[in-house]
Amino acid sequence: MGKLPRMSAVPLTISGVGKDFTASGRRHAVLADVDLDVAAGEVVALLGPSGCGKSTLLRLAGGLDTPSAGTVLVDGSPVRGFEPRCAVVFQEPRLLPWRTIERNVAYGLPRGTTGERARTEVAHWLSVVGLADFARHRPRQVSGGMAQRAALARALARRPGVLLLDEPFAALDALTRLRMQDLLAEVQREAGTTVLLVTHDVDEALHLADRVVLLGASAPGKPASVRLIQPVPGDRPRDRGDAELAALRVTLLAELGVQTPVSPVKKESLI
C-alpha cells in the first residue's frame, strides 16, 4: 500500500447522552446516561446484543439523529446535523446504483474537490481498498465485499476526523469479513483516523479495537448504557489466535450472556 495522507484525527466525546423514541404514542428510552471518550486516532468498538442501541449511538455521533439528552462533541464542538467531520459506513454498502464505483467514491470527496485533484484522490482510495481495476464497474457488477470496500473508500475520501462504521462487515461471508478487517486495520494504521466501530462480533472487536465498549441494559426493558470498557492489549496487527485475546473473548461473551454461568472447566471447553 502506498503512502497515505494522514487524516486530521479528532476526539469524540459523548457525555450523558440519552435517546428516546416515540412508537405508537409511547415514549421508549433506548439509551440513557451514556458517557464515552474516544481519543484522537483511537479505535473503539461498540459491542452489545442486537437492539441495544449501538447503531443509535453511532447515528448520534454522526449527526444522523439528535440525542434526547446530553451532548456529543467532535473535536470539542457539538455535532451538527449530518456532521461534516464524520463519515459513515453503513451495514449495507448503499452505493448509488447509477454511478460507477469511482464516481461513488468521488461522492465522498469534500466539497470543492474537483478536476485533477479529485481524480487523483479517487484513484488513491480505490487502490487503497484494492478496487483500481473495477473503477468503471457499476455497483451491481461487483460482489458484496467489493461494494463494501467501495463504501469504505467513499467514507475515507471524505477525510473524516471520525470514521463511523455501523456493522460494516456483518453482511459479508466469513472469509471476506476477515480480509476486510485486516484491510480496515491497515488503512486505519496508515491514515491514523479516529474510528468508532459498531459490531456484534466479539472477535472483530478484539481484532480491531484499542478499547471495547460493552453497551447493554441493566435490566430487560431498561435503556442501555455503558456496562463495561475493556482495553485490548497488544498492538495491531494482532494474532487472531492470541491466548490473551481468547481469554478476553470468553469474558466478553459471558458479559453478553452467550453462556449461562458454568464451571471454569466447562467454560474453557467452550472456546
Next chain:
Amino acid sequence: MTLLHPKTDAAGQRSPRAGRSALSSLPALSGRSLLGLLLPLLLLAGWQLAASAGIYSTAQLPPPSEVLSALTELIRRGELWHHLAISTQRVLIGFTAGSVLGLALGGLVGLSRTASAALSPTIQAIRAVPSLAWVPLLLLWLGIGETPKIVLVAIGAFFPVYTTVSAALAHIDPHLIEVGRAYGRSGLPLLSTILFPAATPAILSGLRLGLAQGWLFLVAAELIASSMGLGFLLIDSQNTGRTDIMLLAIILLALLGKLSDTILGQAENRLLAHRR
C-alpha cells in the same frame, strides 16, 4: 393554423431520422423481434379473408387494397400530410406542456408532504373527470381554434406524468437519501445527486404513459370540433360513409402512437442502459 408550417418542417425532419435509426438496427433484429410482426400479418390476412368471404358488405368492411388506395388518394390530394402534421403538432405541444406541468407538480407533491396534503386530493378529483367532460367547457372558454385541443392533450399527458413522478419521488429508498445527507447533500444537490437519478426510470415510463394518453385525448378533441387531423378524418369518413378512410385513420393512429412510443422508448433505453 399559423403554427402549422414551422412544425410541419420539424416533423418532416424528425421522421426520416427515426427511419434511419430503425434501419441501422435492422441487421441486429433477432428472430424474436421479427416475431412481433407475425400477428399484424395474420390480422391482415384474416381481414382480407373476411372481406373476400362476403360476410360483411364492402361498405362495412372494405378489403385492405381499398384502404391502400384510400391512402394513395389522400396522399395525391395532399391532404394526408396536413392531417398527420396537425395531429402530431397538437400531440407534441400538448404533451410537452402537460408533461412539464406534470413533472413540476409531481415533483412538488412527491417531495413535500405539505404540498401533497394540500394539492393531491384536488388533483386526484380532477383526474377522475373523464376526458370528454372537458370538451364543452374548453370550447366555451377557448373557442374552436387550436388552443382547446392542445389543452385537452395537455390534460391527458399531465396525469400519468404527475402520478408516476410524485409516487416515484415519494418512494425513493430512504437509505439512499440518508447517504446523500450523510455525505453533505441537501436541497438542490440532494435532488440532483440522489432524488432525481433514483426516480429517473419511473419518470421516463411516466412520460411514455403520458404520451400515449396524449394521443388518446387528441382523438377525443378532434372528434368533436375540428376541420383537420386524424380524429376529424374519422368523424368525416363516418359522415361520408367512407369506411376505407375510417380504417386508414385507425391504422395511422396505431402507427403514429407506436412510432412516438418507440422513439421515447429508445431514448429511455439509452438513458438507462448503463444501469442494467
